[in-house]
Amino acid sequence: MVVGIVSYGACIPRYRISSEDIARVWGQNPPLIGKQLGVFSKSVPSSDEDVVTLAVEAARTAMRRSPVAGDMVNAVYVGSESHPYAVKPTAGIVAEAIGATPNLTAADFEFACKAGTAAMQSCMGLVGSGMMDYGMAIGADTSQGAPGDALEYSASAGAAAILVGKKNLIATIEHTCSYTTDTPDFWRREGQIYPQHGGRFTGAPAYFKHILACGRDLMKAVSTGPGDYKYAIFHQPNGKFPLRVAEELGFKPEQVRPGLLAPEIGNTYSAAVPLGLAAVLDIAVPGDRIFVTAYGSGAGSDAFDITVVEAINSMDRTGPSAVRSMIERKVMIDYATYAKLRGKITMGGASR
Amino acid sequence: MSGLAGVRFWRETKSRYNLTGNRCGVCGTVFFPPRPVCTRCHRESIGRMEEHKLKGTGEVLTWTFVHEPRPGFEIQVPYILAMVRLDEGPALLAQMVDCGPGEVRIGTRVHSVFRKIGEEGKSGVIYYGYKFVPD
Amino acid sequence: MVVGTGITPFGELWEHSLRDLGIRAGMEAIRDAGITSSDIDALFVGNMAAGRLIDQTHIGALIADFAGLAGRNLPTVTIEGADASGAAALHHAYLSVASGLHDCVVVGGAEKMTDLPDPEVTEITATALDQQWESFFGATLFSMYAMMARRHMHEFGTTREQLARVAVKNHRNGALNPAAQFRRPVRPESVLEAAEVADPLGMLDCAPISDGAAAVVLCSAERARRLPGPQVRIAASAQAGDTLSLSSRRSLVGFDATSVAMERALKLAGRSRKEVDFAEVHDVTTISEIMAIEDLGFVKKGAGGPATASGMTAPGGELPVNTSGGLKARGHPLGATGIAQIIELVLQLQGKAEERQVPEARVGLAHNVGGCGATAFVHILEVA
Numbered sequence: 001m002v003v004g005i006v007s008y009g010a011c012i013p014r015y016r017i018s019s020e021d022i023a024r025v026w027g028q029n030p031p032l033i034g035k036q037l038g039v040f041s042k043s044v045p046s047s048d049e050d051v052v053t054l055a056v057e058a059a060r061t062a063m064r065r066s067p068v069a070g071d072m073v074n075a076v077y078v079g080s081e082s083h084p085y086a087v088k089p090t091a092g093i094v095a096e097a098i099g100a101t102p103n104l105t106a107a108d109f110e111f112a113c114k115a116g117t118a119a120m121q122s123c124m125g126l127v128g129s130g131m132m133d134y135g136m137a138i139g140a141d142t143s144q145g146a147p148g149d150a151l152e153y154s155a156s157a158g159a160a161a162i163l164v165g166k167k168n169l170i171a172t173i174e175h176t177c178s179y180t181t182d183t184p185d186f187w188r189r190e191g192q193i194y195p196q197h198g199g200r201f202t203g204a205p206a207y208f209k210h211i212l213a214c215g216r217d218l219m220k221a222v223s224t225g226p227g228d229y230k231y232a233i234f235h236q237p238n239g240k241f242p243l244r245v246a247e248e249l250g251f252k253p254e255q256v257r258p259g260l261l262a263p264e265i266g267n268t269y270s271a272a273v274p275l276g277l278a279a280v281l282d283i284a285v286p287g288d289r290i291f292v293t294a295y296g297s298g299a300g301s302d303a304f305d306i307t308v309v310e311a312i313n314s315m316d317r318t319g320p321s322a323v324r325s326m327i328e329r330k331v332m333i334d335y336a337t338y339a340k341l342r343g344k345i346t347m348g349g350a351s352r
Numbered sequence: 353m354s355g356l357a358g359v360r361f362w363r364e365t366k367s368r369y370n371l372t373g374n375r376c377g378v379c380g381t382v383f384f385p386p387r388p389v390c391t392r393c394h395r396e397s398i399g400r401m402e403e404h405k406l407k408g409t410g411e412v413l414t415w416t417f418v419h420e421p422r423p424g425f426e427i428q429v430p431y432i433l434a435m436v437r438l439d440e441g442p443a444l445l446a447q448m449v450d451c452g453p454g455e456v457r458i459g460t461r462v463h464s465v466f467r468k469i470g471e472e473g474k475s476g477v478i479y480y481g482y483k484f485v486p487d
Numbered sequence: 488m489v490v491g492t493g494i495t496p497f498g499e500l501w502e503h504s505l506r507d508l509g510i511r512a513g514m515e516a517i518r519d520a521g522i523t524s525s526d527i528d529a530l531f532v533g534n535m536a537a538g539r540l541i542d543q544t545h546i547g548a549l550i551a552d553f554a555g556l557a558g559r560n561l562p563t564v565t566i567e568g569a570d571a572s573g574a575a576a577l578h579h580a581y582l583s584v585a586s587g588l589h590d591c592v593v594v595g596g597a598e599k600m601t602d603l604p605d606p607e608v609t610e611i612t613a614t615a616l617d618q619q620w621e622s623f624f625g626a627t628l629f630s631m632y633a634m635m636a637r638r639h640m641h642e643f644g645t646t647r648e649q650l651a652r653v654a655v656k657n658h659r660n661g662a663l664n665p666a667a668q669f670r671r672p673v674r675p676e677s678v679l680e681a682a683e684v685a686d687p688l689g690m691l692d693c694a695p696i697s698d699g700a701a702a703v704v705l706c707s708a709e710r711a712r713r714l715p716g717p718q719v720r721i722a723a724s725a726q727a728g729d730t731l732s733l734s735s736r737r738s739l740v741g742f743d744a745t746s747v748a749m750e751r752a753l754k755l756a757g758r759s760r761k762e763v764d765f766a767e768v769h770d771v772t773t774i775s776e777i778m779a780i781e782d783l784g785f786v787k788k789g790a791g792g793p794a795t796a797s798g799m800t801a802p803g804g805e806l807p808v809n810t811s812g813g814l815k816a817r818g819h820p821l822g823a824t825g826i827a828q829i830i831e832l833v834l835q836l837q838g839k840a841e842e843r844q845v846p847e848a849r850v851g852l853a854h855n856v857g858g859c860g861a862t863a864f865v866h867i868l869e870v871a
Contacts, residue, residue, distance in 0.1 A: 014450055047427045048449065048467040052480060056466040084478055093480065097369045097466055340427065364619065385620055414641070414739055416633035417686035418625065422613060423606045425625045430683075433630050435638075435734055443734040445621050458641050469624060481624070 003128045004172035005306070006068060006165040007315070009061025010278040011054045011140075012158045012265060012326040015044040017338045019153050025335045026148040033153065038239020042156035042266025044333060045142045047341050051080045052090050054159035054271075055140040056097040061321050062161040063098050067168055068134055070099025075126050075135035076106045079115025079270045081188065081195075082142045083108055094138065112186060113235055114296030115139060116160070116270040121176055121302060123164035134165040141269035146194035147344060154238055156266030160274030170312040171281065171290075174305040175222050179214035186297035197297075206299050207237065211245050214301035215293045222305050226250035230288040233259035233276040235295035237267045251291070258283060264327050270296075277306075279323040284308045358477030368481040371464060373442065375404040382406070384442040408464030408482070410438040415448065415456050424470045436462055436484055447483045461487040488711035488871060489703050489719045491520025492830045497699035497818030498668040505541055505599035508700035509550040512823075513595050520704040521715040524556055528589035530563040533576030533596035534822035539611045541602050550595065569615035569857030570771065572596060573701070573825020574726075574864035581724040584705050591710055595702035596827070598820035608696050612821070615858030617732040629693050629772060631733055631859040633685035636774035638739045640687065642789065645777065647687055649792030651678035653773040654691050654815055656801050661812025663842040668697050668818030678773075692773040697818035701826035703833070711871070719833045722756035722850075723867040725749075731861045740789075742860035745782035749854075752865040758850060760784055763867070765806060765835060765845040767828035769856040770813040776800075779854055780808060783865070802843070810835065810843045825864065828853040832868045 018041045020030040034040040045054070055078050063070065076098075078090040091106035109115040109122075116139015123135030140159030145151030164173075185206035188195035198206075211234060219225060226232070232255040234242040239262045246256045259276035261268075268275055273294040280290055290306040319325065339345050364385065366372040373384030377400035378393040384406055390397035415434035418425075425431060432448040434456065448456055449467065462484040469479040493515025495508050503511075509532070517524070530551050538544040547563030568575035573596030580594035600608055613622040616631060639645045655675050661667035673691060681689035704716075711718055727747035730736055737743055753759065760783075768783070770776035777791035785806055786794045794800065800808035811817045811831035814824055832851035834840045840848075853866040 046449065048447075048469070048483065050468055050478075052478070053465075053467050056480075060466070093369075096365060097480075099370060361619075361623070414634040414638035416630050416637060416688075417683070418627065418630045418633075419683040419685060420609065420627065420629065421606075422622065422625050422627055423610050428625070430686075431625055433624065433626055433634065433685075435634055435739065445626060445732070445734050446624055458638070479623075483624075 001128055001130070001166055002172050003124045003164065003166050004169040005162055006134060006168050006170065007062040007066035007163040008161060008278050008281055009058040009065065009321065010158070010160045010275055010323050010326060011057035011061070012323070013043050013045045013049050013054070014329060014331050015046060015333050015341070016041045016330045017044055017333055017335065021335050022153055037153055038263055039154045039266055040263055042154060043158055043268070044338055044341060045157040049142070049157070050084045051078070051082050051140045051142055051159070052084055052093050054142070054157065055090055055094050055138045055161065058140065058159040058161040059094050059098050059136055059138055062136065062163045065315050066163055068163065071103065073098065073100040073134045073136050073163070074104045074132035075123055076100060076104060077109055077119035077122055077136070078138045078140060079109035079111065079119045080140050081110055081112055081115065081269055082144070086190070111300060112296035112298050113237070113269045113272055114294040114300060114302055116274045117294040117302040120162055120164060121178070124173060124176060127164055127166050133167065134163060137162045137164060139270035139274040141271055143269045144194055144342060151195070151197065154262065154267040156268050158265060158268035158271040158275050160271050160278045162274060162277070168311065169309055170315055171306050171308045174307060175218060176302065176304045177214065177217050177221060178300060178302045179210050179217060180300035181210070183299035185299055202297070206297060207235070207241055207295055208245055210299055210301040211235070211293050211295050212248060214303045215249050218293070218303035218305055224305070228289055229255060229291040231259055231280045231284070232256050232291040233273060233280060234293055236260055236262035236272050236276065239263040261327065275323065281308070281312070282317045282322050282324065284312065286310045286312060358472065361479055369466065371406040371408050371482060373404050373406055374401045376400065377402050382440040382442055384438065384444055406438055406440050410436045410462060412456060412458055412460045412462060413437050413443060414458060417453060432456055434484065448485065449483045450485045455486050463487055488706055488708050489717060489721065489829065489833050489868065490706050490711050490714050491516045491522070491704035491716045492702070492833050493519060494666055494701040494827060494830050495699050496666045497697045497820055497827070499601050500698040501601065503698065505537060505543065505597055506549055506553045508599065508698060509595060509597040510554045512597065512700035512702040513550065513554055513593055516593060516702040516704050519716050522591060522704060524559065526591050527556065527561060527593055529583060529592045530556065530561055531576040531580040531592060531594040532563065532565045533572035533825055534565055534598060535567055535569055535572045536611050536614065536821060537599065540608070541599055546597070568862045570819070570821040571825055571855040571857035571862045571864050572822040573827070574853065574855035574866060575825070577825060577829060577866065578724045578726055578864060580705050581721055584707055591704065591706035593702055593704050594826065595700060596823035596825055597700035598822045599698050600696045600820060601698050605696060620732055627685065628859065629688055630685040632772040632774055633688045635739055635778065636687050639774060639778065642740055643792065645792035647679060648675065649796050650692055650773040650777065651675045652795045653770060653776045654678045656795070657770060657809050657813040657815040660802065660810050660843060661816025664812050664817060667812040667816050668695060669812070669816045688772055688774070694771045694814040694819035697820045699818055699820035699823045701823045701830055703826060703829055717833055717837050718871040719836050719868050720871045721866060722758065722869050723752040723865070725751035725755055726862070726864050727751060729861050733859050741778045741782045742856065742863055744860055744863035745779060745854065745856065746784065748863045748865040749783045752867050756867040758867065762850050763806070763852045764848045764850050765810060766808050766852040766854065767811060767813070767831050768808055768854040770809055770815050771819060771856070775856070776808065776813065783854060807845050810840065810845060825855040828855060829866060829868065836868060836870050
């Protein structure tokens with residue numbers, strides 16, 4: 001049975017802070033830092049935005065552009081590493097907000113930056129096995145980087161929702177596969193605000209190893225090479241890694257750039273690959289083949305082989321819901337405002 | 353603040369999340385929030401009120417910038433409160449977000465978005481609901 | 488008939504508790520009336536929020552107890568109508584005497600607002616709004632009036648300068664009132680430059696947080712004739728209501744509850760508007776007074792700003808408004824205000840208002856509003 005994408009939606013908060021402004025506060029090299037990381041600004045959520053609100057907006061956009069009614073969605077999974085509640089699923093609130101309650105299964109996923117794609121795979125299984133017709137997979141994050149740490153330049157906020165089904169498809173998913181290990185490259189203990197990471201260990205033994213292995217497994221399974229694809233989307237912790245891993249796999253920068261949003265909005269963690277996919281779907285035409293490999297620390301990769309079909313032309317992919325519009329619709333803020341919005345300032349009053 | 357404060361708002365989740373109001377089956381007037389009895393038809397409308405989901409589009413009737421906040425809203429100061437006339441008829445009060453002072457005028461067209469309204473402290477329930485942004 | 492009055496100063500009264508204040512006002516009213524405790528048939532107390540402000544409900548019982556009246560098993564009740572609780576208590580006290588059930592009653596209003604920090608008091612006054620659909624989204628009482636001000640300015644061209652004139656007038660009047668919370672005049676520039684509360688209203692456009700109590704003794708006309716104190720007749724005690732939320736109202740620039748209560752009051756008193764010599768209106772914000780003189784019908788809707796600017800409502804004008812200083816300058820202990828307004832009317836009608844005296848005052852009007860206009864009372868008092 002063919003399983004694929006019925007609809008999709010994205011949500012990127014308006015606020016941005018530049019890498020230069022962050023560098024200035026922490027005594028690093030403002031003009032150089034953007035070029036070093038390949039990240040020039042990142043998205044910052046407002047005080048009334050969180051993973052729940054971003055996920056809802058993305059999911060609602062996906063629903064609005066599809067022929068599917070809320071009560072036909074029988075699964076909602078939200079992947080994030082910054083769910084507002086440690087216990088009480090974001091997915092339940094999203095389900096209520098899209099009118100999918102009460103006849104559905106829901107749960108929250110965590111696998112660092114690949115929780116969103118893991119959610120996609122679960123939806124594919126539920127739909128592909130005939131258990132249901134439609135499932136919503138969402139990757140959403142409002143991740144935090146410790147002040148002054150390298151991750152502060154990239155940890156950002158965003159969400160993308162992918163409605164998975166077997167009818168009314170705008171793109172088919174030919175194959176998915178994964179590569180998972182136990183690797184301590186990046187983690188956050190329960191109760192800690194900021195994550196920790198292994199510095200340069202996050203490169204070769206982590207990001208590159210898993211993406212290379214998984215990406216090659218995918219192409220072997222479907223007998224393709226990099227040249228068969230119009231677009232290649234990779235997890236994007238910064239603006240450099242995706243281009244380097246692409247090159248190692250044999251892809252060209254032009255295939256990667258349309259799905260590479262990190263230079264402008266930073267690393268949206270669980271939303272990174274789903275948002276890259278949404279950006280590509282916004283401009284894809286029927287027949288385009290898309291190579292996707294996500295990566296989540298801890299560690300693992302999920303890869304997808306996607307082909308766009310005719311029905312995508314009947315979807316309204318323009319206007320304020322387009323990923324490019326959301327990226328352009330920005331308001332720059334300074335470090336003080338950013339610190340206030342992200343709760344990095346110790347407030348007065350009783351702490352409970 | 354007790355652990356049950358969230359229950360009081362849970363009852364209205366459908367209205368708060370999805371702008372679900374109701375409509376009088378007799379005269380067709382749309383209400384938000386939903387009312388048990390139509391204000392025009394009174395007794396005749398009992399048992400004839402139908403659930404009705406509003407689109408969330410409308411225009412600004414009036415607004416203010418709040419500088420002295422309610423407790424819990426300090427981080428948003430100054431925030432914009434607006435009275436919005438929804439296209440289906442009823443008016444409601446809500447915050448306006450993602451806009452600066454010059455962008456809100458009487459008559460500005462707006463649409464609803466899903467945002468966090470507040471929370472019962474750092475360990476309590478989080479309240480979500482509608483706010484509006486300029487079109 | 489109002490036969491005695493008593494009032495405490497209004498302000499931040501750190502040394503005094505709610506019970507102190509209630510009792511002081513009550514004792515003064517009783518003394519003024521020349522009655523003794525055995526003459527009292529019942530006690531009515533107007534109070535909005537002691538339950539949250541000082542964790543105390545059952546205020547009627549509290550005041551009776553500490554005034555030494557509990558031993559007589561006096562009937563007491565606390566009446567709540569947001570910040571019209573004072574007028575509401577008066578209304579029900581009046582009904583009890585007019586019906587013949589009681590002959591002589593004490594009715595007071597009291598509020599203790601300074602035992603909590605200001606932000607919490609802001610939250611508590613917001614409970615007079617629609618909790619679920621207004622306060623929940625961050626609305627405060629002043630923000631609601633601010634929205635009405637903006638609409639009023641949009642529809643009628645009312646200006647901030649005209650709003651400021653209300654504050655300037657009331658502070659000048661308050662300076663002449665020994666019981667007022669604020670006793671210094673303010674300049675128009677100070678009002679316009681004051682810290683913002685909710686655009687377009689600033690600090691000096693809004694009534695303060697106050698402690699205070701006020702009480703009057705009411706009795707039948709027959710009984711009043713035998714007493715030594717004031718003799719002022721309540722010609723009308725009228726009330727009207729409206730929807731709780733501002734968003735469900737017909738108008739965003741006035742209160743129908745006020746207009747309807749006014750019509751009812753004039754009818755009960757058998758009087759026309761022209762016969763009203765002066766008024767105490769509910770200026771919880773400057774725009775409130777402007778809307779009030781319109782809704783009460785003294786000027787056309789929309790003309791309140793220019794009328795105020797022309798001096799119509801100033802001392803010596805056609806219709807002096809808020810000679811006591813109003814809620815703005817006299818202060819606004821929520822439940823006490825309604826009674827304090829009545830006391831100003833009584834003082835004026837007796838010719839005892841000294842420097843604030845309205846010449847030949849024969850008919851006075853008091854207008855008290857709950858929250859953002861869901862409740863309005865109009866009382867008309869006249870010389871007996």
